[in-house]
Amino acid sequence: MGWLEFVMAMAVFLASHRIPAALGVKQTLVTALGPKGYTLLFSVFSTLLLFWVIWAAGRAPTVTLWDQTIAARWAVNIAMPFSILLVVFGTAAPNPFAFEGRSTGYDPERPGIVGITRQPLLWALLLWSGAHIWANGDLAHVILFGIFAGFSGLGMRIVETRRRRDMGEDVWAQMTRRTGLVPFSALISGRWAPSQKPPLMRLGIAILAWIAVWYLHAPVIGVSPAP
Numbered sequence: 601m602g603w604l605e606f607v608m609a610m611a612v613f614l615a616s617h618r619i620p621a622a623l624g625v626k627q628t629l630v631t632a633l634g635p636k637g638y639t640l641l642f643s644v645f646s647t648l649l650l651f652w653v654i655w656a657a658g659r660a661p662t663v664t665l666w667d668q669t670i671a672a673r674w675a676v677n678i679a680m681p682f683s684i685l686l687v688v689f690g691t692a693a694p695n696p697f698a699f700e701g702r703s704t705g706y707d708p709e710r711p712g713i714v715g716i717t718r719q720p721l722l723w724a725l726l727l728w729s730g731a732h733i734w735a736n737g738d739l740a741h742v743i744l745f746g747i748f749a750g751f752s753g754l755g756m757r758i759v760e761t762r763r764r765r766d767m768g769e770d771v772w773a774q775m776t777r778r779t780g781l782v783p784f785s786a787l788i789s790g791r792w793a794p795s796q797k798p799p800l801m802r803l804g805i806a807i808l809a810w811i812a813v814w815y816l817h818a819p820v821i822g823v824s825p826a827p
Contacts, residue, residue, distance in 0.1 A: 602660040606740055609656040613649045657740040658822060666737035673827040679731035681810055683724040688806040689713045690720025697763050708775050715792040717783040719759065725752040
């Protein structure tokens with residue numbers, strides 16, 4: 601039953617990200633609730649499904665592939681603050697290249713979070729899942745986080761290709777000249793340098809989110825995040 605619940609939870613989670621758009625349900629809900637209302641509803645629903653998948657993985661029979669190490673636990677604690685920062689600073693930020701961004705307000709000369717990476721949410725997902733694969737060496741969690749890692753990597757390729765095609769080569773080249781897909785690649789190459797202080801409200805939200813994740817991880821997930 602443990603494996604059956606895990607497979608069912610994962611199937612429902614993946615289907616929830618594909619079926620609504622394919623059947624036209626997404627557009628119906630957007631029309632009824634508005635873009636912001638739909639985004640809020642979908643975010644809450646996806647978060648609940650994600651918790652179900654994680655809980656189901658924890659209840660699946662344990663098949664150990666490798667033992668957990670202190671280094672792996674430290675890797676999670678180092679990766680998570682960066683992952684949370686990318687989520688908070690990337691969500692609803694001016695970013696015409698990512699599905700979590702908004703198309704208005706983007707300045708190619710002062711790209712903000714896009715100067716760090718054009719796909720902050722997908723990189724956050726990749727950091728989260730990659731670190732947790734290392735720290736959880738049992739089969740169910742390797743499958744779980746491996747799927748999310750593959751989803752984020754494939755998602756970057758799909759979103760980047762789609763946006764580039766829609767914009768056209770000339771517009772794409774102009775809009776992305778101070779950005780990079782790989783985090784900090786534009787900074788390292790000298791194509792971009794921070795010109796603004798980070799929004800204090802978003803920074804405060806990120807700090808509070810990290811504190812919440814730290815203290816709620818054990819009671820909600822059942823495992824302490826401490827190294």
